[in-house]
Amino acid sequence: MRKQFPYKLLTQKMFCCRCQRVTEHALFAREPYSTHGGMEPKIPLLCSCEVCQNIIVCFSNEFRFGTSEEHADYTKIYGHNRIQPGNWLYFKKAVKPGLVKSCFQTQDKEIYVLTYGGTKDEKVECPKCPVESEVAPEGYRLLPAQSALTLIGDHVYHAIRDVFGVAVGYVNDGEKDKLVVQMDDNSLLFITLPQAIQNLPNAKLSDMTRNKLMQFFPEESRHVSVTVGQGIVYLDGLVKNLSVKRAIRACVNGMQRARGCVDFMKIRAESYISDEQVEKSILSLLETPGLRVFNYKVQVEQGRVQVSLGCIREFFPKEIESKIAEFPGVLELEVKIDSIPMDEMENTKVCRELEYELSVNSRLADSLIRVNYVNEKYLLEGKVHSLIQKQLAMFCVARRVLSTSIENRLRIV
Ligand SMILES: [Zn+2]
Numbered sequence: 001m002r003k004q005f006p007y008k009l010l011t012q013k014m015f016c017c018r019c020q021r022v023t024e025h026a027l028f029a030r031e032p033y034s035t036h037g038g039m040e041p042k043i044p045l046l047c048s049c050e051v052c053q054n055i056i057v058c059f060s061n062e063f064r065f066g067t068s069e070e071h072a073d074y075t076k077i078y079g080h081n082r083i084q085p086g087n088w089l090y091f092k093k094a095v096k097p098g099l100v101k102s103c104f105q106t107q108d109k110e111i112y113v114l115t116y117g118g119t120k121d122e123k124v125e126c127p128k129c130p131v132e133s134e135v136a137p138e139g140y141r142l143l144p145a146q147s148a149l150t151l152i153g154d155h156v157y158h159a160i161r162d163v164f165g166v167a168v169g170y171v172n173d174g175e176k177d178k179l180v181v182q183m184d185d186n187s188l189l190f191i192t193l194p195q196a197i198q199n200l201p202n203a204k205l206s207d208m209t210r211n212k213l214m215q216f217f218p219e220e221s222r223h224v225s226v227t228v229g230q231g232i233v234y235l236d237g238l239v240k241n242l243s244v245k246r247a248i249r250a251c252v253n254g255m256q257r258a259r260g261c262v263d264f265m266k267i268r269a270e271s272y273i274s275d276e277q278v279e280k281s282i283l284s285l286l287e288t289p290g291l292r293v294f295n296y297k298v299q300v301e302q303g304r305v306q307v308s309l310g311c312i313r314e315f316f317p318k319e320i321e322s323k324i325a326e327f328p329g330v331l332e333l334e335v336k337i338d339s340i341p342m343d344e345m346e347n348t349k350v351c352r353e354l355e356y357e358l359s360v361n362s363r364l365a366d367s368l369i370r371v372n373y374v375n376e377k378y379l380l381e382g383k384v385h386s387l388i389q390k391q392l393a394m395f396c397v398a399r400r401v402l403s404t405s406i407e408n409r410l411r412i413v
Contacts, residue, residue: 358397
């Protein structure tokens with residue numbers, strides 16, 4: 001399986017079941033993702049113990065990567081964090097944390113106004129307690145209450161034991177799924193996760209997945225094999241095109257009781273299709289009359305397709321990505337769309353007039369020419385049938401706009 005995950009993203013301290021201790025794990029992905037600023041959820045990551053090479057699969061949303069803007073569920077601890085209004089604040093030995101509405105200081109005291117969810121706010125006075133450096137500036141997960149929310153890498157505070165630590169993984173002890181926490185004194189704590197997020201037994205998850213795929217993909221799912229383990233669904237087999245592959249993957253990722261899916265499905269090669277043919281069919285699609293796209297670029301390399309295009313926001317081509325994903329020969333696809341509001345487009349009147357003029361010019365019959373003003377130049381895109389037509393279109397535009405900033409990207413087909 002390691003070969004299927006060629007890109008090393010980072011290393012992370014995690015609990016290794018084979019070593020029975022916390023070790024450095026290398027995290028590998030199937031694409032060269034960046035973890036800077038967080039990661040999309042449900043991306044499978046292969047975690048490999050750097051001591052014994054034991055591997056497990058986890059998902060991007062099970063880790064706390066770098067800086068996340070979403071701190072709503074983290075709690076600050078009095079004496080360990082700097083506090084601001086809007087923070088959850090916990091005083092050691094309290095029953096639960098409160099939400100800080102305001103805070104102020106006197107010469108020797110800090111005063112907090114908190115709400116604990118009741119009708120009346122509470123005012124708490126404490127001795128002044130300056131915090132010089134914060135171990136976890138964003139706050140902590142409060143254990144055991146927040147065990148279901150805790151991500152690998154999260155700083156935690158165990159309220160009953162009054163110890164701090166870091167979450168280092170999930171394990172199954174043969175009966176229950178547990179969160180593993182390494183405490184500051186290096187001891188390990190295994191906290192049983194709530195029933196609602198315990199992984200389903202393999203047979204049950206496997207049946208659920210099969211039934212769901214049969215229901216939504218009656219034809220295609222006959223060629224897809226389903227294997228499950230630890231709440232993870234592994235898909236293999238051959239499917240018709242990238243669009244189906246994505247839809248099946250999304251369907252499994254949408255199942256509430258599955259942690260995520262690892263997609264090993266391949267696209268059936270009906271007949272050999274060259275990159276050049278794929279590129280041509282995408283360009284023809286982009287040059288469908290009525291589609292208001294411009295400044296488009298298509299790159300195809302061994303079935304990996306990258307498309308970038310501009311569009312007018314009011315005419316956003318919603319279906320374009322799924323249509324491209326249906327083309328045979330498209331194995332991977334990335335579409336970037338730059339959508340510009342209609343009233344921010346420049347020189348639209350002259351562009352529309354030019355398009356009309358060109359479309360009724362008998363010497364340009366059967367061509368499709370789009371004119372847009374993009375990046376401070378007139379951009380000609382579309383298709384004609386000869387070099388003479390290409391030059392003629394250019395001449396018509398130059399004569400009309402009296403500008404030299406014209407780019408002629410017309411294709412001769
Ligand atoms: Zn190990």
